[in-house]
Amino acid sequence: MNLAREFWKRIETIHAVTYFAPESRQAAKDVGLRGFWLGYFGFRAAPLGAVTAGVVEASFYNFAPSMVARSRS
Numbered sequence: 002m003n004l005a006r007e008f009w010k011r012i013e014t015i016h017a018v019t020y021f022a023p024e025s026r027q028a029a030k031d032v033g034l035r036g037f038w039l040g041y042f043g044f045r046a047a048p049l050g051a052v053t054a055g056v057v058e059a060s061f062y063n064f065a066p067s068m069v070a071r072s073r074s
Contacts, residue, residue: 019045042072 019025020041046057052071058069 036072038068040073042069 019056025044026040027038029037029043034040042057042061046052046060049056049060054070057067061069
């Protein structure tokens with residue numbers, strides 16, 4: 002098994018808790034983020050600070066830009 006795959010296997014559980022746990026989803030709802038993706042992108046982009054939508058879309062290059070754009074509303 003390659004090093005990248007091994008790293009992913011070990012760290013994915015932390016990622017899953019961070020974004021997919023009921024408590025995380027409730028926290029997003031509590032601050033007014035509607036729907037899973039708005040919370041997901043909001044939480045992941047928050048460390049970037051106040052940046053433009055283009056920066057967020059570029060940061061999440063592995064998602065379709067239209068999907069990221071829909072999460073802004």
